[in-house]
Amino acid sequence: MGNVKVIEIHEDIFASNDRTAEIIRQKMTAQGTLFLNVMSSPGSGKTTTLIKLINMLKADYRIGEMDVDIESSLDAQKVADATGVESIQIHNGGLCHIDADMTSRALMEYDTAGFDILFLENIGNLVCPAEFDTGAHKNVMILSVPEGHDKPLKYPLMFKVSDLILLNKMDAVDYFDFDPELAEKYIHELNPDAVIIPISAKTGIGMEEVAGWIRKELEKVRNGR
Amino acid sequence: MGNVKVIEIHEDIFASNDRTAEIIRQKMTAQGTLFLNVMSSPGSGKTTTLIKLINMLKADYRIGEMDVDIESSLDAQKVADATGVESIQIHNGGLCHIDADMTSRALMEYDTAGFDILFLENIGNLVCPAEFDTGAHKNVMILSVPEGHDKPLKYPLMFKVSDLILLNKMDAVDYFDFDPELAEKYIHELNPDAVIIPISAKTGIGMEEVAGWIRKELEKVRNGR
Numbered sequence: 001m002g003n004v005k006v007i008e009i010h011e012d013i014f015a016s017n018d019r020t021a022e023i024i025r026q027k028m029t030a031q032g033t034l035f036l037n038v039m040s041s042p043g044s045g046k047t048t049t050l051i052k053l054i055n056m057l058k059a060d061y062r063i064g065e066m067d068v069d070i071e072s073s074l075d076a077q078k079v080a081d082a083t084g085v086e087s088i089q090i091h092n093g094g095l096c097h098i099d100a101d102m103t104s105r106a107l108m109e110y111d112t113a114g115f116d117i118l119f120l121e122n123i124g125n126l127v128c129p130a131e132f133d134t135g136a137h138k139n140v141m142i143l144s145v146p147e148g149h150d151k152p153l154k155y156p157l158m159f160k161v162s163d164l165i166l167l168n169k170m171d172a173v174d175y176f177d178f179d180p181e182l183a184e185k186y187i188h189e190l191n192p193d194a195v196i197i198p199i200s201a202k203t204g205i206g207m208e209e210v211a212g213w214i215r216k217e218l219e220k221v222r223n224g225r
Numbered sequence: 226m227g228n229v230k231v232i233e234i235h236e237d238i239f240a241s242n243d244r245t246a247e248i249i250r251q252k253m254t255a256q257g258t259l260f261l262n263v264m265s266s267p268g269s270g271k272t273t274t275l276i277k278l279i280n281m282l283k284a285d286y287r288i289g290e291m292d293v294d295i296e297s298s299l300d301a302q303k304v305a306d307a308t309g310v311e312s313i314q315i316h317n318g319g320l321c322h323i324d325a326d327m328t329s330r331a332l333m334e335y336d337t338a339g340f341d342i343l344f345l346e347n348i349g350n351l352v353c354p355a356e357f358d359t360g361a362h363k364n365v366m367i368l369s370v371p372e373g374h375d376k377p378l379k380y381p382l383m384f385k386v387s388d389l390i391l392l393n394k395m396d397a398v399d400y401f402d403f404d405p406e407l408a409e410k411y412i413h414e415l416n417p418d419a420v421i422i423p424i425s426a427k428t429g430i431g432m433e434e435v436a437g438w439i440r441k442e443l444e445k446v447r448n449g450r
Binding site: 041042043069070071072074075094095096123124125126127128131144146147148150151153154155156157169172175176 | 268296353371372382394400
């Protein structure tokens with residue numbers, strides 16, 4: 001492992017990514033589209049939560065969804081089937097994240113100008129997606145009850161970069177050793193501004209509050225034009 | 226994104242990693258230590274499963290445990306407190322995996338010569354850890370019931386490189402939409418040789434079978450000296 005200038009290259013990648021992300025964000029704001037990046041561990045309920053939210057919001061808003069997976073197209077198909085919205089699948093070829101360059105390439109092939117809300121379902125991973133700004137207005141993160149309340153301590157960056165944190169599968173909270181108050185305490189120590197909503201995408205607990213948060217964020221984007 | 230020879234560099238990294246991994250494996254075989262790399266999503270139950278296994282096996286074997294996390298030391302402490310075995314924590318500084326070079330650096334500071342079994346608890350992630358041979362004799366992977374039976378379709382490499390796959394949290398199977406037979410079918414389509422054991426590290430379901438698999442693998446390593 002010779003004397004390679006890894007750090008400088010790394011910084012440059014992040015700086016370049018941040019510039020692209022900012023261009024995406026400005027484009028989305030200009031067209032009045034709220035762009036939300038949704039992140040979590042595998043199996044935390046990203047797809048189920050998005051299907052529920054899209055079905056709650058689709059009467060009032062035009063909604064698009066982009067789904068990132070390594071090589072399968074299961075989730076985009078599931079969202080399209082369950083909601084009727086136009087959904088696209090991005091195959092990222094084995095990487096553990098999606099960055100702003102990949103997002104911008106997807107946006108070249110996916111016409112989002114007519115959407116009020118655009119969801120990006122990121123790769124299931126608590127490490128890499130947190131490092132790359134995708135150009136979304138806000139980051140939404142899902143922590144599910146079976147994963148445990150200690151995850152903010154173990155994957156702090158993910159919890160620091162997220163604006164809205166959903167504690168999902170609350171219908172199963174009696175079954176697991178998960179303390180929602182302790183989870184909230186750990187999250188707020190890392191990120192005092194994070195909005196935390198306990199939900200169950202399966203039973204509907206808390207989902208109206210999440211929909212309300214999205215409506216307000218869309219208003220902010222529209223007012224920011 | 227100019228005309229950079231990314232693929233060659235990438236291949237070289239993997240080739241170099243594979244050479245280091247082979248050296249680690251030979252050293253472990255020579256000293257009669259079974260070295261197991263344990264991988265899963267965050268919150269699938271790696272630490273709980275390891276604690277249970279170590280407590281089942283520690284009367285008969287000398288056991289070591291290495292725990293990889295980004296910056297916390299929770300898991301190594303938890304294992305040491307619950308089992309009494311000597312456990313070390315590796316902080317990998319934000320990477321989403323541990324590779325053979327990192328393992329070999331840890332092994333320089335951690336005397337494993339007296340161990341019959343050495344566990345490596347990898348970073349909670351279904352993407353990156355699958356790409357790097359750590360030098361372990363066998364890869365053990367945990368898929369937990371709340372994550373869903375479709376995970377082999379979405380993270381295929383992880384299921385291809387794993388020798389033993391544990392379906393954990395089976396005590397909660399009635400509560401989630403998880404079909405163990407479908408999970409096994411998807412896994413065996415990717416990896417016909419994978420040994421699959423449904424378990425609950427919490428209640429003990431299947432754990433004797435896992436301990437039996439470890440005893441047999443240790444015999445193979447001893448016979449391979």
